[in-house]
Amino acid sequence: MNVFIQLALSFSLLSILAVGGGTAVLPEMQSILAHQFGIDHTQFVHAYSIGQLSPGPNMLMVLIIGYRIAGLLGAGVVLLAFFLPSSILCFYAGHLWSRFGESPWRRTVQNALEPISIGLMASGVYAVGKASIFSPVTLVLALITLYLILRTKINPVLVILVAGLVGALFTYYS
């Protein structure tokens, strides 16, 4: 199959399945990319990490993946496929909402989906962690970041950049 069609199909599916936001599809994205497009876990985690440094919505890293697989056109296809389907769904949901308003079932669906998407996010942490935590130093850096983000108001980008430097120094001097 043409790589662009394959990219468009894979990322449209991920878009529609992204219940509770992009991080919920991280593990599925990682396995699709590994099996169909030959992106290994380290490349995936690096793309994800670069995405965390950027401003704007947090899944723009799909552009790097698309670029890596099929150049600039691939990046464009992936961007459209990942953002368009869910946006169209949301657009029509907004119209339906203003027509029907509140229903007890809407509350039910939201309450039901929340813990599922949190479970999926936990799977995302696990998937990213398996590829990024491979030494005592990386483990400590991950835990310190976790602590700083939860306990202080420090900007995550700063923490990530400093962690990159600390990790580099450790690798360089050992």
Place this chain on the structure above:
Amino acid sequence: MESSNNSFVTLRDLFVQFFIVGAVSFGGGIIAYERILLVDKRKWLSPDEFMAYLTISQTMPGLNSVNLAVLAGDKLRGAVGAVAAVLGLILPGSVFVLVIGILYTSKSNHYLSNLILPGIAAAATGLLGAITYRIGDEHWRHVKSLFLIITTFILMSIAKLSLPLVLLVMAPIAIYLYRPSKKL
């Protein structure tokens, strides 16, 4: 609804304002920036409307920040407004990510990026863990939620089922557990 002020919003203004949000929101918290823009700065939405839109954004698939831009843009200027808002929101970050991504791809074997990226990836994992913990909020303390979180995690990460299958199994169980009570 009359509390919000959306008599006339130009497409250009819509695009530029969301572009600013998309450009300054380093390190997450983009929903907060959108709220400042929509409710406080321009008063395009009332606080109530914002909460309603946020709820729809969270219930529907897709990124919450993007869905919110779709709904706000649509409310202000219809479908074209939705497109303008989303484009503004994702354009700055897209350019940023692509530039770094291209540099990374062309130099992926370079010593320096291999030196720095492991630390960055480890910290990004810690960040994702923190975000997950924070979004989980009350859910970590409720038995029903915790059961659904753990079961979803096991099906996805340990049993390694595909995502559509996980949703197909978990959604009916979750909806049954949270069904509206009879008195409603």
